[in-house]
Amino acid sequence: MKDQELNFEGVERQPLRTFTEKAYLDYSMYVILDRALPALGDGLKPVQRRIIYAMSELSLASTNKHKKSARTVGDVIGKFHPHGDSACYEAMVHMAQPFTYRYPIVDGQGNWGSTDDPKSFAAMRYTEARLTRYAEVLLGEIDAGTVDFGPNFDGTLEEPLILPARLPNLLLNGTSGIAVGMATDVPPHNLREVANACIHLLDDPEATTKALMKYVKGPDLPTGAEIVSSRSDLQDFYEKGTGSYRARAMWEMDEDTGNIVITTLPHQVSGSKLQEQIAQQVRDKKLPMVDDIRDESDHENPTRIVIIPRSNRVDVPQLMTHLFATTDLERSYRVNLNIIGLDGRPKVMSLKELLSQWLTFRIRTVTRRLNFRLDKVNRRLHLLDGLLIVYLNLDEVIRIIRTEDEPKPKLIARFGLSEEQAEMILDTKLRHLAKLEEMKIREEQSKLAAERDGLVALLSSEANLRQLVRDELTADAKEFGDDRRSKLVEREQATAIEETELVANEPVTVVLSTGGFVRAAKGHEIDPQTLSYKTGDGFLVAARGRSTQLAVFLDSTGRAYSLPAHTLPSARGQGEPLSGRLDPPDGAKFAGIAIGDPEELWLLASDAGYGFTIRLSELHSRNRAGKSVLKLTDNALVLPPVPVPAGEAVVAVVNNEGRMLVFPVAEVPELPRGKGNKLFGIPTKKAADREEVLVGAAVVAPGQKLVVWCGERPMTLTYTQLDEFRGERAQRGAMLSRNYRKVDRLEVQ
Numbered sequence: 206m207k208d209q210e211l212n213f214e215g216v217e218r219q220p221l222r223t224f225t226e227k228a229y230l231d232y233s234m235y236v237i238l239d240r241a242l243p244a245l246g247d248g249l250k251p252v253q254r255r256i257i258y259a260m261s262e263l264s265l266a267s268t269n270k271h272k273k274s275a276r277t278v279g280d281v282i283g284k285f286h287p288h289g290d291s292a293c294y295e296a297m298v299h300m301a302q303p304f305t306y307r308y309p310i311v312d313g314q315g316n317w318g319s320t321d322d323p324k325s326f327a328a329m330r331y332t333e334a335r336l337t338r339y340a341e342v343l344l345g346e347i348d349a350g351t352v353d354f355g356p357n358f359d360g361t362l363e364e365p366l367i368l369p370a371r372l373p374n375l376l377l378n379g380t381s382g383i384a385v386g387m388a389t390d391v392p393p394h395n396l397r398e399v400a401n402a403c404i405h406l407l408d409d410p411e412a413t414t415k416a417l418m419k420y421v422k423g424p425d426l427p428t429g430a431e432i433v434s435s436r437s438d439l440q441d442f443y444e445k446g447t448g449s450y451r452a453r454a455m456w457e458m459d460e461d462t463g464n465i466v467i468t469t470l471p472h473q474v475s476g477s478k479l480q481e482q483i484a485q486q487v488r489d490k491k492l493p494m495v496d497d498i499r500d501e502s503d504h505e506n507p508t509r510i511v512i513i514p515r516s517n518r519v520d521v522p523q524l525m526t527h528l529f530a531t532t533d534l535e536r537s538y539r540v541n542l543n544i545i546g547l548d549g550r551p552k553v554m555s556l557k558e559l560l561s562q563w564l565t566f567r568i569r570t571v572t573r574r575l576n577f578r579l580d581k582v583n584r585r586l587h588l589l590d591g592l593l594i595v596y597l598n599l600d601e602v603i604r605i606i607r608t609e610d611e612p613k614p615k616l617i618a619r620f621g622l623s624e625e626q627a628e629m630i631l632d633t634k635l636r637h638l639a640k641l642e643e644m645k646i647r648e649e650q651s652k653l654a655a656e657r658d659g660l661v662a663l664l665s666s667e668a669n670l671r672q673l674v675r676d677e678l679t680a681d682a683k684e685f686g687d688d689r690r691s692k693l694v695e696r697e698q699a700t701a702i703e704e705t706e707l708v709a710n711e712p713v714t715v716v717l718s719t720g721g722f723v724r725a726a727k728g729h730e731i732d733p734q735t736l737s738y739k740t741g742d743g744f745l746v747a748a749r750g751r752s753t754q755l756a757v758f759l760d761s762t763g764r765a766y767s768l769p770a771h772t773l774p775s776a777r778g779q780g781e782p783l784s785g786r787l788d789p790p791d792g793a794k795f796a797g798i799a800i801g802d803p804e805e806l807w808l809l810a811s812d813a814g815y816g817f818t819i820r821l822s823e824l825h826s827r828n829r830a831g832k833s834v835l836k837l838t839d840n841a842l843v844l845p846p847v848p849v850p851a852g853e854a855v856v857a858v859v860n861n862e863g864r865m866l867v868f869p870v871a872e873v874p875e876l877p878r879g880k881g882n883k884l885f886g887i888p889t890k891k892a893a894d895r896e897e898v899l900v901g902a903a904v905v906a907p908g909q910k911l912v913v914w915c916g917e918r919p920m921t922l923t924y925t926q927l928d929e930f931r932g933e934r935a936q937r938g939a940m941l942s943r944n945y946r947k948v949d950r951l952e953v954q
Contacts, residue, residue: 233385233386236384237384237387237545238551239251241384242382242384242389242543242551243382243544245544245559245562245563246367246368246370246563246566246570247374247375248370248375248378250380251286252281252292252296253296253310254368255285256286256296256297256300257300258344258347258365258368259280260335260336261340261347262280263276263280265334265336266336266340266341267335267336267337267340267341269335271312271334271335272333272334273329273330273332274294274329274330278294278329281293284362284364290329295324298313301313301317301334302318302323304320304323304427304472305323306378306393307377307379307394307427308378308685309337310337310339311334311336312334312337314334315331316331320474320475320508321475321477322475322477342374342681343368346574347368349573349574349578350580351573351577352365352366352369352573353367369574371567371677371678372400372678372681372682372685373559373560376559376560377393377394379392379424384551387543388541389541390539390540390541391540391541392426392538392540393424393425393426393427393472394424395688395689395690396686396687397682397686397687398420398421398422399420399421399560400679400681400682400686402417403560403564403678406560407671407675408675410561413557414440414557415440417560418436418439418556421556423450423693424538425689425691426472426690427690428471428472428474428508429455429690429691429692430452430453430454430470430471430472430692431452431454431692432451432452432693433451433452433453433535433695434695436695438450442540444556446541446553446558447541447542447553449537449539450537450538451537452471452535452536453471453534453535454467454468454469454470454474454535455468455692456468458521462513464511465511465512465513465521467512467534468509470508470534471534471535472536473536474533474534476502476510477500479532480498480500480510482532482533483512483528486532490771492527493709494520495512495524496515497512497513498511498512499511499513512528526700527699527700529699541553542554542556542559547566567674568671568674571670572664572670575670578656579660579661582656582657582660584625586653586657587623588625588626589649589650590650591622591625591626591629592633593650594626594630595630596642596643596646598620601619605619613627613628616631709771710751710752711752712728712749713727713728713750713751713752713770713771714728714729714731714733714748714776715747715749715750715770715800716776716780717745717746718739718743718780719745720743721782721794722739722780722781722783723780723781723782723783723795724773724775724781725752725756725770725774725775725776726775726776727776729749738779745795746797748798748799748800754800755769756768756798756799756800757798757799757800758797758798759798759809759843759845759846760790760794760796760831762790762833762837762843763833763834763835763843764830764831764833765831765832765834766787766828766829766831767824767825768786783795787831788829788830796843796845797843797844797846799848800821803822804821805849806821806848807821808848808849808870808902809881810844810858811835811837811838811842811844812841812842812843812899813837813840813887813892813899814858814885814898815838815880815882815884816844816882817873817880817881818870818873818874818875819834820875820877834878835879836878836880839893840892840893840894841892842898844899844901844902847902847903847904849870850909854869854905854906854907855868855870855904855905855931856869856870856873856884856903857930857951858899858938859899859900859901859913859941860897860938861897861898862897862946863940863945863948864938864939864940865938865941866884866932866936866937866938866939867927868932868934870904872933872934873934882934883935884899884902884934884935885936885937885938886935900949901948901949901951903951903953904953905927907924909924909954910922910923910924910954911927911951911952911953911954912951912952912953913941913945914949915944915948916947916949918944918945920941920942921954
């Protein structure tokens with residue numbers, strides 16, 4: 206088979222950049238205008254509008270019987286919306302959920318989801334639906350020539366391009382959506398408030414947003430709860446079209462049991478998820494004042510979540526403030542009034558602009574309705590004029606019809622009729638030629654003429670037209686309106702309780718082993734030497750403090766790390782490796798612990814004889830890798846840090862030869878980090894070769910004793926007995942007794 210030469214003649218060629226840019230822009234405009242953003246007039250997205258229209262075409266009015274949801278979805282996707290049935294059904298479900306829509310448009314039977322899980326609704330083959338009474342607000346005037354119709358996706362049917370809403374449904378039910386490069390978030394509002402604001406704007410078109418907020422006080426959520434944002438925050442997003450507001454759950458105290466009962470939740474908050482959030486804090490020991498939480502919701506009490514305090518001494522308002530700050534009991538909602546306006550373009554609008562444009566839409570709709578009715582009245586009057594001619598010339602008309610082969614042109618010529626009048630005369634039945642019919646015609650003419658005059662008067666006067674819109678808004682507000690559900694209560698921003706306040710403030714002893722395992726024992730009476738250790742591991746150092754304090758750990762490179770003491774594992778076990786929670790340098794080992802008040806002074810020293818004092822707060826670090834604090838000379842090791850008591854005190858340091866030097870702690874400088882000053886006179890060469898090193902350092906205050914441990918043998922020295930070892934800082938001190946020169950450690954009692 207011969208190779209065929211490719212021929213691109215007649216094929217359009219364009220740069221890839223041009224093609225992709227046009228394709229993406231077309232897609233973007235489709236998503237913005239035909240999927241994600243609502244139209245200002247009826248506040249609906251195309252899929253919602255098509256569902257409502259399809260249901261009206263299926264005669265699913267609020268007074269008729271329900272039909273299977275699958276029937277509605279089938280009609281929608283088959284006639285108007287060629288997309289997935291599951292997405293279409295989900296949009297229908299949302300319009301039926303009273304906890305999602307402030308004024309539901311679909312009335313459902315069966316399982317339509319719950320507040321805990323809005324997507325737990327049954328399949329469409331199980332549920333049934335019809336329209337609610339409120340849907341009449343959207344559909345009531347659709348057959349009155351009020352809106353334009355356009356072809357459906359395959360051109361076989363027509364669908365309304367917008368519904369003739371009698372109320373600003375966009376603000377009443379709200380909406381949310383994400384398009385390409387833009388999004389919309391419109392909160393729901395109270396029908397009566399919005400209608401009153403529209404009426405005020407009709408009376409005073411120059412009204413400010415602040416004036417309109419006398420009526421539209423804030424969002425009104427389907428689930429109730431409290432709107433706790435300040436009035437200035439609400440006014441800010443009503444004026445700019447963007448912003449946010451906060452909604453908070455409502456609660457009360459059960460006087461009989463002393464329990465906290467949550468009665469309403471913010472919009473779109475799941476009760477089961479909320480319980481899990483609180484339970485997780487209880488499990489993590491971040492909520493010690495809560496004993497239990499349970500759900501007592503039922504048909505009579507749709508929301509009843511009970512929080513049981515641990516005791517009657519719990520500060521309940523403080524506890525609730527903490528829960529508002531850390532759980533979904535309080536939520537912040539974004540507001541973005543980004544809407545497709547009357548010009549077909551998306552725009553972020555203020556409250557006034559939104560209502561003003563909607564009133565323009567409503568006045569246009571009413572004008573079209575009146576003109577449509579006026580045309581029908583004029584046409585009917587025209588036909589009645591023709592009928593009256595028949596009755597006035599009945600014999601002549603009958604003669605023409607009986608004798609003429611083509612009576613229609615003869616009638617037109619004889620009586621000056623129009624085509625339409627002549628056609629109607631020819632279609633009139635004999636039974637309608639009774640004399641009584643003439644009276645009926647004249648009576649109908651009189652009524653229609655009066656109606657025509659009224660319609661003309663309305664259409665010729667803008668004031669009359671606005672008054673009609675005003676009256677209709679008032680009537681609809683009375684029929685469909687209800688009381689506000691969300692209370693407007695300005696409250697301060699909720700703050701979480703500090704972690705240290707949530708933890709029981711009790712004494713603890715932090716113990717570090719030679720292998721780097723850490724644990725915390727309750728109380729200060731425990732002897733760390735008696736604890737059990739892993740094989741090959743043993744006691745290294747311990748420090749006493751409080752459970753609410755940060756424990757500081759020093760490693761062999763001079764870096765400091767800190768962890769909350771209450772988060773350390775219990776001393777009932779053998780502890781956990783610090784390396785699992787911290788990131789020390791490779792090869793580094795943990796050498797000491799410091800715990801206490803952040804303003805306390807501690808002595809840091811190396812076995813090369815250098816050291817300084819430092820505030821404990823300087824050692825705190827939330828970084829897993831810690832912070833460099835003590836600079837070490839070559840081959841030097843870190844000695845365990847020791848606390849410096851307030852007031853007069855002395856430093857006692859001992860080397861490996863049994864020499865001890867005692868000098869005032871005031872001679873040691875306070876530094877935030879560094880190498881420090883020389884504490885003991887070790888020659889530089891001996892320190893580098895580690896022939897002579899410090900084996901211990903302690904700070905002793907008057908009234909305290911210094912215990913020098915040599916293996917298992919202790920030597921106790923009182924504060925006054927230390928005078929024989931006194932000298933100046935950096936000297937070499939005096940020798941200890943012959944039997945106490947191989948010192949292991951120093952301990953202050």
